[in-house]
Amino acid sequence: MAAQVLSSPAPLGLSLPSVAEAPTLSQKLLSLRHVLSSGASIHEASELGFKALSSGWSDINPISAGAFINVATEQDVVAPITWATMNSVPFQVRGSGHMWINSLTSSGVVINTRPLASIAIDAASGTATIGAGTLVSEATDAAHTAHVHLPLAAVPPLRSGIDSLLSARVVTAAGELLTVTSESHQDLFYALRGAGNSFVAVTEITMRAYPEINGGMHFSRDLSFAPSAIETVAEAVNALPRIPNANVQLYMVSPAPAFTPTLILNIWYAGTACEGSKHFAPLFALGLTQQIGSANCMISADRLNESVDELAVFGGRKPPGSVMLKDLDANGVRACWNDYSSFVKVNPGAKQSAVVFQVYDVAKSLELESLRGESAYPHRQFGIAASVVAKYEDAHLDAAAGEFVDETLQVLTPKEGKNVYSNISRGGETLEKLFGSAERVERLREIKKTWDSANQFKGFASLL
Template identity: 25%
Template sequence: MWFSLPALLAGLALPGVHAAALSRSDIQTVFSGAQWSSAGTIVSFPGSDSFTNATERWSVFHQPTYAASVSPATEADVAKAVTLATSHRIPFLATGGRHGYTTTLGELHNGLAIDLGQLNTVNIDKSTGVMTIGGAVRFSDIYNPVFEAGYEIQTGTCSCPGMVGVTLGGGVGPWAGVHGLDIDALLSLRVVTANGTVIDVSDNSNPDLFWAMRGAGANFGVVTSATYQLQPLVNDGQIWVAEAILTPDLFSNYFKLVETYDGGNLKPEMAIIQAGVYDDAAGFVIAVTWSYLGPEDKANEFFKPLLDLNPIVLGIQNYQWNNVIQSVSGGSDAQRCIDGAINSIYTIDAKNFSAATYETAYAELGAFYEAHPEARGSTIQISIFPNQAALAVPDDRTAYPWRETKAYIDLIFTWTGTNQSLEKTTDALGRQWRSTFAATSGYPGLAAYVNSAHGDESLESRYGANKLPRLAALKKTWDPNNVFRFNNKLPTKYP
């Protein structure tokens, strides 16, 4: 090796040195020898508990690999970690909840993990309803503080992902009809850019970058904190939920019922989620969760067509906004949040609902369960979220391309054991089902929510053809060397 360790330790740029030229020990030397601004900043390496805590992911399918991790205690140390990595051309990934599962993350080998876990503060101004959170705050961290302050905000359907990471891709959830997307509540960001500079990003400061980061944010920087406008509680924060199990004899009629909510029949307060599951006692069934953000009498009107099908009713219950996500489905959120499983996911956005498509796909899921018992944790989940509030925001306001979406379809494959052929089997089936759903989605081609993207979709599917020219130009301005390239990377020129 022709470079010198003194140069590494000094943090000097080394022209012509690429990641492959640096051994694992050399990379570790760069970060262990650095002077950090806070004694609380942790540098760790493979084999240690702190490294495991800083890098463990929700999904181990096509995951990145690291030679070292840095867990900064301050924003300044986040910037220093980025500067050291870029000056030595060491690939890196900054993470909060580590629930991203696109296969493009697996393109990072022997790099640096920047764990934002210590940036976990939640601050709320009760008088204005403005909330500022650290870059690693998870949805579970905000539920109680937000509710106790007398507010609510759009969230996803799982408590453990990092809120900032979800927001940067759009931030969809069950109350998009009432509250819109997470990016619609976003007021400002603190961002470490590719050159290690910390900047404010908002409508008034670097507005072009603010546009880009609301929908494609993983491509432009590391967010150390984010500020949101909270919403007053709707219905005093009370949400009604009906949960039921459908046996195969009810599938056809149920999907025809769901199809009736196409067009203008889906009210802003409604949300409908259904997932095919395999139960050891009951076999293949569909678990459904219908929720209503409003008073009991209106909720009962909404639930009546479902109940008229005579499913196995698990319960109808009222939940507070701050505990609904973690309480529904018998508290299955805790199980869904366990790290370290194989999760291979394909996704489709849809404007239309198609009973025939749903029925066909679920029948094929049942056949898949029979053929592959080790993969019976897999599912097809269809989440139907109204979009009235999301559509109220002009399309050119943010980089997010799919505001017309009402159904988010996730094909989630997971398996146990060492069956090497299952990856090929599920890849083929995932692509087949994705094409089937896309054909009746109402979009002219595949539209894919970037936070759920598998990673093999076209750029147009993930970012929208009308958004890409501006995104590529901004990528060239803010990240010309593409250091933020491992999460569904953008080009610096389009077309």
């Protein structure tokens, strides 16, 4: 189907100043200022308020752009992309601000879509329409109020967000505003689900919203174990049946007030305390050192992501990395613990660092892809996402933190090779490690040539 321009940008206003030298970014921005909506704004690097806007998830490799363009409408996304292409200005589209890889220089601009945050839930039709820049916490709060589940972030209820996407409003590198679905622009629909930030700017998505389970109340516990039990815990987690409505997260953290390295299992079950206790009975039988919370601990669905919220907070230096696994290797987890506990003891300023293993069912994900068509989302065959995040303030720890992350990933990487969860990539990984295979990379490259041959959207990696 030929691309249809649903709405074209207004003329880009004033011509560039006639000067002997190449125009500055400020001069180039003059033409853009005249076509943005009244609710939009531009903050240049020299202006008050720029530093607050440019803060992000990690203070390592901070945004060095020359300006932030704060949009108020979809047309405010179309206009700067068209303007940037015409004026050869590099750009990066920003949503919530959690992307930590920054490819911009001071001559580039950030198109900030956080002001487009919105969510409208239609429980009757089972859909939710979410604006760009919406935080997971905002969406889950709205979903809980509407008595539905949205498959977002750490604890997806029964379905993944990728497989729940129905449509997306996007702006292409050519400034086209499109609605992408499984039936229109099928190549982009494939790419969006797993590699979207390398292709287009998303202004809005519509996804499935599912009926809440057990009145929106879920069984959840934190179980603490002695370090001596690491191998036993790893083997028990491997043996536990993986089902769509249950999730296990293994944490190596140093919680307050003692900040002592601690091994914690966060368990979650979409159902009653009785059902959850029965499913996780093998873990309770391991001889844990502490059960955090009451035996019948139930939490509301809007709190399901609290266990990882601390890692999502802006600020601090946070070199991250990840590797996908099929099972926990007991020896590897032990070596990982040794690396982690040694690092935080030697570097007390990094006591907020963490290693997280998210363990989940893959059968449903594989089934849904076979039923609803392929997507660019890689690594579906892996049931564990292992993430390593060093967190500290002192830049003098950068070298030690980078070494810790790299060594920990190395001991966790299986003999078959490293596969990476792109949202928590170390940086510098091959495209095959990020996207799963050479064939998948080649398919994405062909789509990229169609929609962004000039490689305006870099995402986590450059496909061209």
